[in-house]
Amino acid sequence: MHKGRLEAFSDGVLAIILTIMVLELKVPKGADFEALKELLPIFISYILSFIYIGIYWNNHHHMLSTVKEVNGSILWANLHLLFWLSLVPFVTGWIGENNFASTTMALYGFILLMAAIAYFILQQTIIKKEGEASVLAKAVGKDMKGKASPIIYLVAIPMAFVSSWISGALYVLVALIWLIPDKRIERSLKK
Amino acid sequence: MHKGRLEAFSDGVLAIILTIMVLELKVPKGADFEALKELLPIFISYILSFIYIGIYWNNHHHMLSTVKEVNGSILWANLHLLFWLSLVPFVTGWIGENNFASTTMALYGFILLMAAIAYFILQQTIIKKEGEASVLAKAVGKDMKGKASPIIYLVAIPMAFVSSWISGALYVLVALIWLIPDKRIERSLKK
Amino acid sequence: MHKGRLEAFSDGVLAIILTIMVLELKVPKGADFEALKELLPIFISYILSFIYIGIYWNNHHHMLSTVKEVNGSILWANLHLLFWLSLVPFVTGWIGENNFASTTMALYGFILLMAAIAYFILQQTIIKKEGEASVLAKAVGKDMKGKASPIIYLVAIPMAFVSSWISGALYVLVALIWLIPDKRIERSLKK
Amino acid sequence: MHKGRLEAFSDGVLAIILTIMVLELKVPKGADFEALKELLPIFISYILSFIYIGIYWNNHHHMLSTVKEVNGSILWANLHLLFWLSLVPFVTGWIGENNFASTTMALYGFILLMAAIAYFILQQTIIKKEGEASVLAKAVGKDMKGKASPIIYLVAIPMAFVSSWISGALYVLVALIWLIPDKRIERSLKK
Numbered sequence: 001m002h003k004g005r006l007e008a009f010s011d012g013v014l015a016i017i018l019t020i021m022v023l024e025l026k027v028p029k030g031a032d033f034e035a036l037k038e039l040l041p042i043f044i045s046y047i048l049s050f051i052y053i054g055i056y057w058n059n060h061h062h063m064l065s066t067v068k069e070v071n072g073s074i075l076w077a078n079l080h081l082l083f084w085l086s087l088v089p090f091v092t093g094w095i096g097e098n099n100f101a102s103t104t105m106a107l108y109g110f111i112l113l114m115a116a117i118a119y120f121i122l123q124q125t126i127i128k129k130e131g132e133a134s135v136l137a138k139a140v141g142k143d144m145k146g147k148a149s150p151i152i153y154l155v156a157i158p159m160a161f162v163s164s165w166i167s168g169a170l171y172v173l174v175a176l177i178w179l180i181p182d183k184r185i186e187r188s189l190k191k
Numbered sequence: 192m193h194k195g196r197l198e199a200f201s202d203g204v205l206a207i208i209l210t211i212m213v214l215e216l217k218v219p220k221g222a223d224f225e226a227l228k229e230l231l232p233i234f235i236s237y238i239l240s241f242i243y244i245g246i247y248w249n250n251h252h253h254m255l256s257t258v259k260e261v262n263g264s265i266l267w268a269n270l271h272l273l274f275w276l277s278l279v280p281f282v283t284g285w286i287g288e289n290n291f292a293s294t295t296m297a298l299y300g301f302i303l304l305m306a307a308i309a310y311f312i313l314q315q316t317i318i319k320k321e322g323e324a325s326v327l328a329k330a331v332g333k334d335m336k337g338k339a340s341p342i343i344y345l346v347a348i349p350m351a352f353v354s355s356w357i358s359g360a361l362y363v364l365v366a367l368i369w370l371i372p373d374k375r376i377e378r379s380l381k382k
Numbered sequence: 383m384h385k386g387r388l389e390a391f392s393d394g395v396l397a398i399i400l401t402i403m404v405l406e407l408k409v410p411k412g413a414d415f416e417a418l419k420e421l422l423p424i425f426i427s428y429i430l431s432f433i434y435i436g437i438y439w440n441n442h443h444h445m446l447s448t449v450k451e452v453n454g455s456i457l458w459a460n461l462h463l464l465f466w467l468s469l470v471p472f473v474t475g476w477i478g479e480n481n482f483a484s485t486t487m488a489l490y491g492f493i494l495l496m497a498a499i500a501y502f503i504l505q506q507t508i509i510k511k512e513g514e515a516s517v518l519a520k521a522v523g524k525d526m527k528g529k530a531s532p533i534i535y536l537v538a539i540p541m542a543f544v545s546s547w548i549s550g551a552l553y554v555l556v557a558l559i560w561l562i563p564d565k566r567i568e569r570s571l572k573k
Numbered sequence: 574m575h576k577g578r579l580e581a582f583s584d585g586v587l588a589i590i591l592t593i594m595v596l597e598l599k600v601p602k603g604a605d606f607e608a609l610k611e612l613l614p615i616f617i618s619y620i621l622s623f624i625y626i627g628i629y630w631n632n633h634h635h636m637l638s639t640v641k642e643v644n645g646s647i648l649w650a651n652l653h654l655l656f657w658l659s660l661v662p663f664v665t666g667w668i669g670e671n672n673f674a675s676t677t678m679a680l681y682g683f684i685l686l687m688a689a690i691a692y693f694i695l696q697q698t699i700i701k702k703e704g705e706a707s708v709l710a711k712a713v714g715k716d717m718k719g720k721a722s723p724i725i726y727l728v729a730i731p732m733a734f735v736s737s738w739i740s741g742a743l744y745v746l747v748a749l750i751w752l753i754p755d756k757r758i759e760r761s762l763k764k
Contacts, residue, residue, distance in 0.1 A: 005198055005252050007578055012206030012394075015585030019593065020210065022659050024218070027597070031671035036680070050659075054652045061578050061648070075252070076370075079245045086213050086241075098222035107227070179649075196389055196443050203397030203585075211401065215409070266443070267561075270436045277404050277432075289413035298418070387580055387634050394588030402592065406600070457634070458752075461627045468595050468623075475600035483604035 003070045006078060010064075013082045014057045017089060021046055021053075024093040042096035048171065049092040052112070055178045056085060056119070066135040067126055077125040081118040087111050105160035105167045112171065113153040120146055149174050194261045197269060201255075204273045205248045208280060212237055212244075215284040233287035239362065240283040243303070246369045247276060247310070257326040258317055268316040272309040278302050296351035296358045303362065304344040311337055340365050385452045388460060392446075395464045396439045399471060403428055403435075406475040424478035430553065431474040434494070437560045438467060438501070448517040449508055459507040463500040469493050487542035487549045494553065495535040502528055531556050576643045579651060583637075586655045587630045590662060594619055594626075597666040615669035621744065622665040625685065628751045629658060629692070639708040640699055650698040654691040660684050678733035678740045685744065686726040693719055722747050 025042055028035035060081075067074075091111050095104040123146070127137045140146070156170035216233055219226035251272075258265075282302045286295040314337070318328045331337070347361035407424055410417035442463075449456075473493050477486040505528070509519045522528070538552035598615055601608035633654075640647075664684050668677040696719070700710045713719070729743035 002256070005202060008199060008581060009202045009206055009248060011578060011582045012203055012585055013210055015582055016207055016210040016589055018655075019586055019589040019659060020214065022663060023214075023593065023596075025660075025663050027663065027666035027670055031667075031674035032676050047656075050652075050656055054649070057582060058645070058648055058652075065575070072249070075249055076245070079241075079249075082209075083238075083241055086210060087216075090213060090216050090218065093218035094222075097218055101222035103223050193447070196393060199390060200393045200397055200439060203394055204401055207398055207401040211405065214405075263440070266440055267436070270432075270440075273400075274429075274432055277401060278407075281404060281407050281409065284409035285413075288409055292413035294414050384638070387584060390581060391584045391588055391630060394585050395592055398589055398592040402596065405596075454631070457631055458627070461623075461631075464591075465620075465623055468592060469598075472595060472598050472600065476604075479600055480604035485605050489609070 003064060003067055006070050006075060007064055010060060010078060010082065011057075013086065014053060014060070017085055018050060018053050018057075021049055021089045021092055024089065024096060041099050042093070045092045045096035045100075048175065049088050051175050051179070053085065053088060055175065056081075056115070059119070059178070063123060063126065063136060066139065067130065071129060073125050074122070074129065077118070077122040081115065081122050084111060084115040084118050088115070100164040100168060102161045102164055105164045106157045109153050109157040109160065109167060109171065112174070113150055113157070116146075116150045116153065120150075145177055148177065194255060194258055197261050197266060198255055201251060201269060201273065202248075204277065205244060205251070208276055209241060209244050209248075212240055212280045212283055215280065215287060232290050233284070236283045236287035236291075239366065240279050242366050242370070244276065244279060246366065247272075247306070250310070250369070254314065254317065254327060257330065258321065262320060264316050265313070265320065268309070268313040272306065272313050275302060275306040275309050279306075291355040291359060293352045293355055296355045297348045300344050300348040300351065300358060300362065303365070304341055304348070307337075307341045307344065311341075336368055339368065385446060385449055388452050388457060389446055392442060392460060392464065393439075395468065396435060396442070399467055400432060400435050400439075403431055403471045403474055406471065406478060423481050424475070427474045427478035427482075430557065431470050433557050433561070435467065435470060437557065438463075438497070441501070441560070445505065445508065445518060448521065449512065453511060455507050456504070456511065459500070459504040463497065463504050466493060466497040466500050470497070482546040482550060484543045484546055487546045488539045491535050491539040491542065491549060491553065494556070495532055495539070498528075498532045498535065502532075527559055530559065576637060576640055579643050579648060580637055583633060583651060583655065584630075586659065587626060587633070590658055591623060591626050591630075594622055594662045594665055597662065597669060614672050615666070618665045618669035618673075621748065622661050624748050624752070626658065626661060628748065629654075629688070632692070632751070636696060636699065636709060639712065640703065644702060646698050647695070647702065650691070650695040654688065654695050657684060657688040657691050661688070673737040673741060675734045675737055678737045679730045682726050682730040682733065682740060682744065685747070686723055686730070689719075689723045689726065693723075718750055721750065 025039060025046060028039060088111060091104070091108045095101075095108050098104045123136070123140060123143075127134060127140070130136055152170050152174050156167040159170065160167040216230060216237060219230060279302060282295070282299045286292075286299050289295045314327070314331065314334075318325060318331070321327055343361050343365050347358040350361065351358040407421060407428060410421060470493060473486070473490045477483075477490050480486045505518070505522060505525075509516060509522070512518055534552050534556050538549040541552065542549040598612060598619060601612060661684060664677070664681045668674075668681050671677045696709070696713065696716075700707060700713070703709055725743050725747050729740040732743065733740035
């Protein structure tokens with residue numbers, strides 16, 4: 001089976017996830033800057049989640065570019081990833097509307113953790129099909145980023161109950177780690 | 192006519208159906224786990240419907256991969272399927288918000304039944320065009336899954352008025368039957 | 383310029399228009415059939431508009447299949463069509479929530495009329511670029527359907543103030559006329 | 574990396590932005606023209622933003638048509654542009670619901686300014702990759718439009734506090750400047 005529709009469907013779902021998050025930014029009643037100020041936490045949570053979805057789209061794009069064909073397992077591993085990402089707008093709204101309260105920040109981290117695990121499963125499913133000698137397997141290598149992220153999330157989740165700021169800083173840290181596009185795959189593809 | 196736009200349009204509609212279902216999961220007022228608990232039935236209904244839409248996308252993907260060209264009848268049979276699937280977010284919200292009440296569970300089954308019939312019509316329309324010797328016709332064969340599903344729905348709908356649990360279990364059963372990707376088509380394509 | 387992105391973008395917009403209409407079908411408070419009954423006019427208006435958007439997608443698909451390249455004028459004529467179609471969910475909700483009141487039915491017809499005119503402009507813009515000897519120009523020919531539809535709308539709009547039923551019947555009539563896929567283009571393409 | 578998915582993803586996001594703006598046009602309670610009148614400012618703001626998003630899609634289409642491959646920097650420059658455009662539905666709703674109040678009009682201009690800057694960054698990122706001898710670099714040339722727009726926005730933003738009409742007129746002016754499709758690229762491509 002060709003990978004074209006898998007990419008198109010994932011692009012569609014990710015594009016919608018990205019855009020419905022902005023619906024949380026409800027038009028305020030007032031017409032002055034005062035009215036905007038109340039939206040600030042929602043706006044900040046929107047920026048963070050926008051970057052996260054952008055990173056996932058970016059890495060998904062890189063990862064799939066190494067694949068030639070897909071099978072049923074890859075389709076379902078991909079849907080599993082989209083499931084967890086589809087919950088991002090919900091938790092984004094939750095942290096934003098509650099001013100980053102501890103419980104909400106912990107759940108935010110939990111959804112990110114599940115998405116990271118789902119991404120890892122998808123990656124392994126593709127490598128299993130493509131073989132250990134494939135471009136992806138070589139590109140991923142020791143996969144430091146992929147291993148570090150869940151560990152940071154696992155620290156950030158309980159930390160949310162100590163301080164929302166610490167767990168927030170850890171989520172930003174993971175985003176920064178990934179913001180640098182996955183040169184590994186670009187490099188492997190060139191060889 | 193090329194099948195490209197039929198696939199792209201269906202991907203778009205299915206991606207949006209999948210994603211607007213999550214809008215039913217409204218951000219709760221409270222910021223603790225207590226507030227989340229109330230969302231549990233809606234979350235469960237979301238998972239079930241997410242899997243159903245995933246199955247339809249998956250099978251649609253498999254089915255269309257055997258087709259070369261489409262005609263007017265196929266376009267309309269496809270739109271007919273999308274119509275019934277577009278009602279899934281509505282019934283998903285209805286069962287979730289009413290804690291799986293009998294009437295809501297019956298309607299959920301009715302929409303699934305109509306979608307199954309629409310899928311069957313689409314399949315037959317394609318076979319009619321491609322011929323009895325086509326990949327799809329051979330792959331479908333006796334079509335045990337396609338025939339069992341509507342029968343299970345027809346049992347589940349009245350059962351909803353006896354017990355929501357029984358009809359719910361039957362909907363999960365059908366999902367499990369289909370969750371196994373349609374190896375028949377993959378096998379036929381390889382030959 | 384290649385037509386690929388014009389098709390993809392139009393597919394995206396039409397898919398979203400189709401799907402957000404279902405959001406008007408708000409999940410009712412009650413969990414019985416009584417609660418559903420109140421949604422009946424909204425459901426009927428949804429079916430009618432779903433068919434209309436389906437017809438537009440279908441014909442758009444047929445029309446673009448004859449085109450090889452697009453220019454700036456075609457891009458804007460296409461956006462103009464999408465603008466009027468983007469208002470269909472709004473008027474669909476309006477007629478549904480007001481039980482097909484006269485004024486709402488007249489506006490529904492007006493939006494359909496403007497969409498029909500926009501479609502005609504797009505068609506002429508393409509023919510102008512492709513030339514009078516093009517597949518589309520031959521296929522369209524005397525364009526009976528394209529000329530009859532606006533005339534019927536022009537009758538249906540004032541008729542809404544006499545009886546909503548008459549204007550509703552006229553909208554259904556136009557849908558039926560178009561429901562038959564545009565065999566003209568399929569035939570011309572084959573030659 | 575191939576540019577296909579970048580285009581598809583951008584098309585998806587822009588299509589959704591375009592279409593969710595119409596959700597601001599909430600179905601009014603009344604069923605007469607009186608009820609519609611109140612929606613007039615929202616409708617006008619919808620038309621203006623529809624044209625702006627149309628222009629961005631159009632120019633994005635033209636610009637990408639000159640590109641062969643994309644890299645990580647282009648992907649992120651593109652996401653940055655989509656971020657600012659994703660805020661257009663929010664500010665469109667804000668100006669519409671507040672009858673074009675000064676502060677809302679200033680913010681509208683600010684978002685347009687940021688989108689223009691993001692577009693410029695994307696353009697430069699592509700030129701940097703493609704080289705000064707590329708089709709795009711030649712087509713852009715002195716880039717009068719691209720330089721005039723931010724200057725007009727910078728005038729329009731403070732002007733909003735003098736008169737909403739003046740800043741509104743300036744936003745319309747920029748739209749008119751761009752409405753003329755970018756013949757420069759079409760011309761360069763032909764050579």
